[in-house]
Amino acid sequence: xxxxxxxxxxxxxxxxxxxxxVPTSADVARLAGVSRATVSYVLNNTSAVRISEPTxxxxxxxxxxxxxxxxxxxxxxxxxHSRMVxxxxxxVPIGPLYSQFINELQWALSRLDYTVVQYASLGLRGDEAAxxxxxxxxxxxxxxxxxxxxxxxxxxxxxxxxxxxxxxxxRIEGAHSLLIDHAGVGRAAGAHLxxxxxxxxxxxxxxxxxxxxxxxxxxxxVREALDGTDASVTVLPLAYDEESAAGLAARWPELGLDxxxxxxxxxxxxxxxxxxxxxxxxxxxxxxxxxxxxxxxxLLRPRLSTVHIELPAGxxxxxxxxxAVRNPGAGVESHHVHEATLVHRDSS
Amino acid sequence: xxxxxxxxxxxxxxxxxxxxxVPTSADVARLAGVSRATVSYVLNNTSAVRISEPTxxxxxxxxxxxxxxxxxxxxxxxxxHSRMVxxxxxxVPIGPLYSQFINELQWALSRLDYTVVQYASLGLRGDEAAxxxxxxxxxxxxxxxxxxxxxxxxxxxxxxxxxxxxxxxxRIEGAHSLLIDHAGVGRAAGAHLxxxxxxxxxxxxxxxxxxxxxxxxxxxxVREALDGTDASVTVLPLAYDEESAAGLAARWPELGLDxxxxxxxxxxxxxxxxxxxxxxxxxxxxxxxxxxxxxxxxLLRPRLSTVHIELPAGxxxxxxxxxAVRNPGAGVESHHVHEATLVHRDSS
DNA sequence: GCGTTTTGGTAAAGCGCTTTCCTGAAGCGC
DNA sequence: GCGCTTCAGGAAAGCGCTTTACCAAAACGC
Numbered sequence: 082x083x084x085x086x087x088x089x090x091x092x093x094x095x096x097x098x099x100x101x102x103v104p105t106s107a108d109v110a111r112l113a114g115v116s117r118a119t120v121s122y123v124l125n126n127t128s129a130v131r132i133s134e135p136t137x138x139x140x141x142x143x144x145x146x147x148x149x150x151x152x153x154x155x156x157x158x159x160x161x162h163s164r165m166v167x168x169x170x171x172x173v174p175i176g177p178l179y180s181q182f183i184n185e186l187q188w189a190l191s192r193l194d195y196t197v198v199q200y201a202s203l204g205l206r207g208d209e210a211a212x213x214x215x216x217x218x219x220x221x222x223x224x225x226x227x228x229x230x231x232x233x234x235x236x237x238x239x240x241x242x243x244x245x246x247x248x249x250x251x252r253i254e255g256a257h258s259l260l261i262d263h264a265g266v267g268r269a270a271g272a273h274l275x276x277x278x279x280x281x282x283x284x285x286x287x288x289x290x291x292x293x294x295x296x297x298x299x300x301x302x303v304r305e306a307l308d309g310t311d312a313s314v315t316v317l318p319l320a321y322d323e324e325s326a327a328g329l330a331a332r333w334p335e336l337g338l339d340x341x342x343x344x345x346x347x348x349x350x351x352x353x354x355x356x357x358x359x360x361x362x363x364x365x366x367x368x369x370x371x372x373x374x375x376x377x378x379x380l381l382r383p384r385l386s387t388v389h390i391e392l393p394a395g396x397x398x399x400x401x402x403x404x405a406v407r408n409p410g411a412g413v414e415s416h417h418v419h420e421a422t423l424v425h426r427d428s429s
Numbered sequence: 430x431x432x433x434x435x436x437x438x439x440x441x442x443x444x445x446x447x448x449x450x451v452p453t454s455a456d457v458a459r460l461a462g463v464s465r466a467t468v469s470y471v472l473n474n475t476s477a478v479r480i481s482e483p484t485x486x487x488x489x490x491x492x493x494x495x496x497x498x499x500x501x502x503x504x505x506x507x508x509x510h511s512r513m514v515x516x517x518x519x520x521v522p523i524g525p526l527y528s529q530f531i532n533e534l535q536w537a538l539s540r541l542d543y544t545v546v547q548y549a550s551l552g553l554r555g556d557e558a559a560x561x562x563x564x565x566x567x568x569x570x571x572x573x574x575x576x577x578x579x580x581x582x583x584x585x586x587x588x589x590x591x592x593x594x595x596x597x598x599x600r601i602e603g604a605h606s607l608l609i610d611h612a613g614v615g616r617a618a619g620a621h622l623x624x625x626x627x628x629x630x631x632x633x634x635x636x637x638x639x640x641x642x643x644x645x646x647x648x649x650x651v652r653e654a655l656d657g658t659d660a661s662v663t664v665l666p667l668a669y670d671e672e673s674a675a676g677l678a679a680r681w682p683e684l685g686l687d688x689x690x691x692x693x694x695x696x697x698x699x700x701x702x703x704x705x706x707x708x709x710x711x712x713x714x715x716x717x718x719x720x721x722x723x724x725x726x727x728l729l730r731p732r733l734s735t736v737h738i739e740l741p742a743g744x745x746x747x748x749x750x751x752x753a754v755r756n757p758g759a760g761v762e763s764h765h766v767h768e769a770t771l772v773h774r775d776s777s
Numbered sequence: 778g779c780g781t782t783t784t785g786g787t788a789a790a791g792c793g794c795t796t797t798c799c800t801g802a803a804g805c806g807c
Numbered sequence: 808g809c810g811c812t813t814c815a816g817g818a819a820a821g822c823g824c825t826t827t828a829c830c831a832a833a834a835c836g837c
Contacts, residue, residue: 103589105793116817121795129796133815150588153564154502154511155793158822163502170535170547174528184520187549199518199547201535216501218451240498241451323727347725354728377695377725379671380702453823464787469825477826481785503823506792783834790827797820804813 173291185395215240244405267302279340326355346371383427521639533743563588592753615650627688674703694719731775
């Protein structure tokens with residue numbers, strides 16, 4: 082670890098700040114000269130009970146003076162439920178599109194008074210991960226694609242989760258599902274390339290195993306679109322680095338492809354550069370199309386054709402979660418995100 | 430929200446799966462015919478107490494049959510502390526470099542048996558955010574740059590956090606700090622451009638307020654590097670979209686700059702494209718340098734010069750956290766990440 | 778046979794909080 | 808002055824778990 086360590090001398094920072102223990106509501110009650118019940122009423126301003134103004138003030142002052150902070154675990158233990166929405170964090174960075182979606186969602190959920198917590202359980206398999214999440218007794222769990230199966234959903238439900246929502250390509254038994262049509266992305270790309278007269282079509286598939294949940298359905302979509310036509314599909318595994326791209330570009334003549342769908346715009350950029358460096362002209366020799374409609378696609382020359390994906394608005398998903406939490410008895414909902422739209426620019 | 434809703438008929442999925450309540454350790458005890466204490470001993474395999482093999486088996490079987498999942502809140506309430514490390518999630522996506530760092534760190538911490546939780550408290554100011562975090566009673570809090578001040582640290586400590594670690598540009602009183610030398614990034618860039626004979630130097634500063642914590646010190650670093658020389662520094666605010674970049678490029682002649690440091694590689698790419706489209710040649714008319722050393726910089730033509738930043742290894746930081754949690758009385762440590770290194774390519 | 782250890786458990790307290798049920802005092806109509 | 812209601816707040820239970828303190832039976836030394 083390339084850092085310089087600086088140990089602050091103990092004289093500067095007292096090594097043991099007076100180890101007074103964490104103040105509890107009982108401490109606040111004592112200082113304010115009231116009961117713990119009153120403290121709870123005041124700090125939560127419970128409407129069912131009336132507390133006089135002077136008492137309220139005394140409680141607030143005492144709480145501030147002690148620096149009182151309620152204990153979330155104790156509270157939700159007592160309450161029997163939490164307002165926590167758990168989001169298993171994806172182990173692979175999925176890109177700006179997804180990050181922004183997550184952010185918007187978090188905002189919307191916090192408006193509805195939920196606490197959104199991201200919790201990665203790296204390396205746990207199947208319902209082991211679900212069990213780990215269940216220990217936190219979340220009100221709802223929002224699982225990105227591929228993170229859970231029907232048994233996992235059952236584990237969560239049994240441990241009190243009022244809603245499990247999956248974002249992915251397939252419906253999971255027992256969970257609300259938001260179906261993102263990744264196959265549609267591939268279909269749009271495949272159909273477009275075919276319509277442009279291309280017949281020998283390559284599909285770049287990232288080596289990154291964490292991305293397979295996206296790349297597989299996108300590839301399948303291309304196959305679907307070209308099924309029954311005279312076009313061929315060639316799978317092209319690719320790591321996200323220059324060497325790998327250069328290697329692929331070197332093999333290009335023997336592959337004999339006239340078009341390629343590159344999984345997303347970043348891989349498209351990587352491949353396009355390698356092809357251009359190898360003397361392949363885009364789009365004349367080979368057409369290229371990406372996906373996700375990132376800013377960088379418009380910065381390339383030729384401008385990159387891409388498939389634009391409309392993710393659901395965070396607010397709508399937040400409302401779905403809220404609805405499901407309020408009424409867990411109702412049937413499971415399943416929503417299809419509308420199909421991808423093609424953005425034709427200059428690379429295809 | 431552009432989706433098609435599909436309500437699964439209630440006959441397919443039973444609307445109310447037998448609303449048996451969440452099984453507790455008491456249920457497991459009852460089924461196994463032992464006491465709750467024994468259940469706890471067995472499931473935690475406490476070494477201090479010996480339980481016979483047949484009893485162990487009965488407990489495990491009962492737990493499995495009931496689908497028992499322990500209740501983390503109850504556990505940590507009783508224990509008086511948690512193994513939770515809280516990481517306030519940045520509200521702005523910070524890019525692949527940082528994501529990867531986070532991931533590595535999470536992995537390393539989970540190896541040490543900590544539960545890493547990311548918790549965004551959007552829109553809370555100053556120690557309000559710290560108070561919200563404190564409610565979760567984490568063992569440690571890992572705050573990215575700018576997210577906390579000394580009062581916030583005090584709140585967390587008072588509520589039982591055994592360690593607060595900040596990742597940022599400045600030391601925060603009472604917290605362990607990992608000092609990332611963003612000013613050094615600016616210094617490296619500024620010094621490089623100066624050494625290349627450039628004198629009228631622009632610095633792109635993202636409009637995004639969430640990025641200010643990075644952009645400000647990087648800008649200051651450039652100023653430092655050029656202080657006392659005959660070079661000038663011009664601040665160039667820029668939003669991350671094409672129009673904004675085109676607008677800036679249009680004003681280029683009147684700005685009269687011969688070099689620009691573009692905050693990071695993505696902004697550099699955006700600006701370089703706009704300049705080239707406006708007829709400015711790189712690096713002859715204007716040199717460009719980015720930062721973060723992303724893959725895309727090598728894909729541009731000319732290849733993008735950049736500043737490479739070595740983030741600390743997740744494992745080392747995890748060990749720092751662990752050390753701090755084990756021994757909270759010890760003095761506060763402060764580490765400097767080694768200075769940034771310049772990667773000279775073709776754009777400068 | 779008697780005292781002592783060891784083995785394999787159990788009973789119960791208590792972590793910090795909310796909420797249900799009470800109660801004492803004051804106010805009110807007559 | 809008497810019964811009633813309202814007001815302001817208290818006592819205590821209990822959420823699910825771990826751990827301390829304790830205990831009965833078996834094994835053992837002599």
